[in-house]
Amino acid sequence: MEDEKIIKLDSYRNLIDLSDKDKAIDEIMKEYTKDVYLLAYSFVKDQGFAEDISQEVFIKCYNNMDSFRGDSSIKTWIYRITVNTAKDFLRKRNFNILKFPIMFFDRFSDEHSTEQKVFNNLEKEELLGTVLSLSTRYREVIILFYFYDLKVEEIAISLQISVNTVKTRLSRGREKLKGIIDLEGGDLHG
Incomplete structure (x- = not known):
């Protein structure tokens, strides 16, 4: 048995x-x-x-x-x-x-004023919209790493790719995000 x-x-x-x-x-x-x-x-x-x-x-x-x-x-x-x-x-x-809804961020809620919550939600929605504009290969590793707090090794297992591929995609995804934010002339963090 x-x-x-x-x-x-x-x-x-x-x-x-x-x-x-x-x-x-x-x-x-x-x-x-x-x-x-x-x-x-x-x-x-x-x-x-x-x-x-x-x-x-x-x-x-x-x-x-x-x-x-x-x-x-x-x-x-x-x-x-x-x-x-x-x-x-x-x-x-x-x-x-x-389009992606703001409810994705429900688990990240905190104790702020209503005005601060509205501002934070708009900022998060803008950031998420930027993340979602990336190609799937970069979007999935960034979402799993930053929004689901998975370790690089766990992402590799989840996506069935190598750890080095995850690291490369995270790095390139970050670069692409930075480029998009710079192009838009924005700073998502104020």
């Missing part, structure tokens, strides 16, 4: 018993639903499609739970599934990128 697979969630607040798939998927969904949705949305820019992709991601997680080896964190594994599912969707649909 196979040993029970019990792993910690990335937040280290719970243990997940992967041998009980129903309970495990409930815990995974509680922890990652919002992040999976937002990551999917960063690719497709449509609420309905992002919801569909999110559902598909969790179905894939459930169906493939037995294949999770623990070589990476659960978070990295789920993000890899999300990225691949979103890319598959885009390939199938030849989908055009639309």
Whole structure:
């Protein structure tokens, strides 16, 4: 009989018993639903499609739970599934990128005045619009690194590319962002 697979969630607040798939998927969904949705949305820019992709991601997680080896964190594994599912969707649909909502930044909220919140939201929306203007190869590493706080190694695993490729894309993406901001004559930070 196979040993029970019990792993910690990335937040280290719970243990997940992967041998009980129903309970495990409930815990995974509680922890990652919002992040999976937002990551999917960063690719497709449509609420309905992002919801569909999110559902598909969790179905894939459930169906493939037995294949999770623990070589990476659960978070990295789920993000890899999300990225691949979103890319598959885009390939199938030849989908055009639309506008990204400010709700992406909900998890970064803080205690400021209403005026400061409005200013910050406009600044974040402008920054995100600039990030979204980058090609997919640069956009995905920047979003995973800066907005999802993944390490370079985790991004490499999630995107199934080498660590050096991630570093190169981050560097070039930053350069392109700086060039766009300079061209627009703006400074997103005041």
